[in-house]
Amino acid sequence: xxxxxxxxxxxxxxxxxxxxxxxxxxxxxxxxxxxxxxxxxxxxxxxxxxxxxxxxxxxxxxxxxxxxxxxxxxxxxxxxxxxxxxxxxxxxxxxxxxxxxxxxxxxxxxxxxxxxxxxxxxxxxxxxxxxxxxxxxxxxxxxxxxxxxxxxxxxxxxxxxxxxxxxxxxxxxxxxxxxxxxxxxxxxxxxxxxxxxxxxxxxxxxxxxxxxxxxxxxxxxxxxxxxxxxxxxxxxxxxxxxxxxxxxxxxxxxxxxxxxxxxxxxxxxxxxxxxxxxxxxxxxxxxxxxxxxxxxxxxxxxxxxxxxxxxxxxxxxxxxxxxxxxxxxxxxxxxxxxxxxxxxxxxxxxxxxxxxxxxxxxxxxxxxxxxxxxxxxxxxxxxxxxxxxx
Numbered sequence: 001x002x003x004x005x006x007x008x009x010x011x012x013x014x015x016x017x018x019x020x021x022x023x024x025x026x027x028x029x030x031x032x033x034x035x036x037x038x039x040x041x042x043x044x045x046x047x048x049x050x051x052x053x054x055x056x057x058x059x060x061x062x063x064x065x066x067x068x069x070x071x072x073x074x075x076x077x078x079x080x081x082x083x084x085x086x087x088x089x090x091x092x093x094x095x096x097x098x099x100x101x102x103x104x105x106x107x108x109x110x111x112x113x114x115x116x117x118x119x120x121x122x123x124x125x126x127x128x129x130x131x132x133x134x135x136x137x138x139x140x141x142x143x144x145x146x147x148x149x150x151x152x153x154x155x156x157x158x159x160x161x162x163x164x165x166x167x168x169x170x171x172x173x174x175x176x177x178x179x180x181x182x183x184x185x186x187x188x189x190x191x192x193x194x195x196x197x198x199x200x201x202x203x204x205x206x207x208x209x210x211x212x213x214x215x216x217x218x219x220x221x222x223x224x225x226x227x228x229x230x231x232x233x234x235x236x237x238x239x240x241x242x243x244x245x246x247x248x249x250x251x252x253x254x255x256x257x258x259x260x261x262x263x264x265x266x267x268x269x270x271x272x273x274x275x276x277x278x279x280x281x282x283x284x285x286x287x288x289x290x291x292x293x294x295x296x297x298x299x300x301x302x303x304x305x306x307x308x309x310x311x312x313x314x315x316x317x318x319x320x321x322x323x324x325x326x327x328x329x330x331x332x333x334x335x336x337x338x339x340x341x342x343x344x345x346x347x348x349x350x351x352x353x354x355x356x357x358x359x360x361x362x363x364x365x366x367x368x369x370x371x372x373x374x375x376x377x378x379x380x381x382x383x384x385x386x387x388x389x390x
Contacts, residue, residue, distance in 0.1 A: 005128045006380050011100075012120030015093055018083035019059065019116065020075035021049050036069055038062040038078040048072040049081070053090045056081045057102055060113045064102030068094045080116050089130055091137035096124070099378045125380065135384040136377045143370040150359040150366075158236070161352050165303040168345060169335060185335055192337050197308070198330035201263070201290035201301055205326050206283035207254025209245050216249030223281040224255065227266040230273035236302070237357045238264070239278040255282040261298040263290045265305055268323035271316055272309050276302055278357070288329040295339060299349035308332055 023035060023045065031046030038058030054073035058065050059080045067079075068091070075081035085093065105119050106112035127133050167173045172180075172189055179190040188194070197203065209216035221244035229241030250257060257280055264281070266273035267288040276298045283289060292301050305312075311332055316322035376382040 006125050007128050008123055008125050010120060011122040011124060014086055014088045014124075014126065015082045016084040016086070017057075017080040017116035017119065018075075020056065020077040020079040020081055022077040023074060033072050033074055034069055035074040035076055036067055036079060036081075037076040038065070040067055041069075042076065045074045047074065049074050050083075053094075054081060055090060055094050055097070057097060058114065060111055063106040063112050063114050064100075064104075066094055066097040066102075080114060080119075087130060088126075089133040089137050091141055092133035095137060095140050095374060096126070096378055099375055100124070127380075129386070131386045132384065135386050139377065139384050140370060140374060143366050143373075147363050147366050147370075150363050154236070154356050154359050157352050157356050161299065161303060161349055162306065164345070164348060165300075165307065168341070169304075169337065170307065183335075185333060188335055189337070192335060195334055195336040196330060197290070197304075197332040197334055199336060200296045200304070200334070201292045203326055203329050204256055204258055204262075204289050204291060205254070205267075206256065206285050206287045206289070208284045209249035209253040209255065213249070213252075216246055216252060218244045218246040218249075220244060221246045222250055222257065223279065224249075224283065225264060225275075225281055225287075226284045227269060227273050227286045230264070230266060230275055233275070235360045236276060236353070237278045237360055238275040238281075240281065245282060250282060254285065257282055258289055258291055261292060263292065263298055263301040263305060265289055265329075267325075267329065268316075268318070269321050271313050271322060271324060274302060274305055276353075288324060288326055295346075296342065297346040297350050297353075299353045300342060300346060303349065304334060308334065 025043070028035065028043050029046040031044055033045050033048040034041045035043045035045050036054065036056050038061040050073050052069070052071045052073070054069040054071075054075060056067045056069070056075050056079035058078065060078050082090070082093065100122065102114060102119055103112070105122075106114045107118070127136070175189040180187045181190050183194045185194050223240035224243055224245040225238065225241040226243075230238070233241075245253075245255065249255070258277065260277055260279050262277040262281065264273075264275045264277060264283060264287055266286055268286050290301050290305070292298055312324050312329070313322065315328040315332065316324045373382065377384065
């Protein structure tokens with residue numbers, strides 16, 4: 001086993017940043033190359049500006065956040081991209097950038113902007129040996145690769161669940177040989193009926209305890225979820241948001257404690273974020289959540305809501321932003337199959353859901369390990385012997 005010496009250098013000694021290239025939406029031609037902006041991939045184009053790997057950081061808008069593209073890429077002018085790696089491992093540099101608060105160097109109040117000349121002089125400590133850089137990068141990449149694999153499996157499972165739901169309850173493919181009858185929603189299998197969303201679950205709104213009362217909030221209290229939490233957490237299953245409320249906050253507000261399995265549905269700003277509660281939760285007033293009735297699975301409600309987004313949005317009102325009211329949410333029309341059909345679907349959907357929830361839990365652990373190791377590896381507090389890298 002061996003480790004190299006570390007040296008203090010300027011960021012510009014390791015890489016050269018270049019401003020990205022303008023590409024108006026109207027000039028974007030469909031192609032294989034991702035167009036990366038300050039928030040990640042914003043489209044695809046027929047041409048590229050950088051070879052793989054392409055590392056960008058947000059230049060304006062979402063400033064400073066690094067993004068790694070492992071293929072040829074068009075770096076948009078809302079980014080700075082690395083034009084030259086100076087005897088450094090690109091993947092190591094990507095992880096190094098994640099430890100730097102590059103947003104601190106942005107200038108401008110209305111639209112903060114990052115200038116490459118302001119970040120090139122940043123002093124940092126790095127391994128002298130490129131082999132140790134690769135060792136560090138390999139350790140962190142192994143964790144990210146496992147996370148990505150789990151994400152891909154979950155994406156496939158979700159596509160399967162949605163395809164089965166559509167086949168059964170939209171296209172009626174397993175029931176084509178049976179009789180059909182007219183309804184206000186078109187032809188449906190005989191024995192099925194048209195109902196309302198309130199026929200499969202209780203619709204519950206939320207509330208916000210007064211922010212002027214600190215005693216209404218708690219570091220570790222009752223989970224309280226906002227639409228912002230679902231914009232950050234893309235998982236299908238959720239246990240809590242960024243903020244918890246206290247028992248007192250729950251009692252003194254319109255928030256309601258809802259059971260495990262409740263399907264959270266954002267009713268405004270925007271309409272349509274959906275997640276399933278892994279435990280008892282509350283929400284703010286930006287939700288119209290659905291507590292499934294007996295013999296109705298959370299996964300069935302989740303997929304039903306996803307398939308009903310357009311109908312729900314059409315019932316929303318408001319001038320500043322659209323919002324679906326609790327009354328309108330209850331009246332959303334749905335096609336109700338016989339209980340036995342729902343039971344069979346529940347068996348399939350809940351089996352897929354349990355696997356998805358398990359993989360999401362595994363990813364949470366892997367991300368925690370990665371985020372704990374990242375600053376320690378990048379500071380040299382933990383060293384990775386080169387020989388141990390597979």
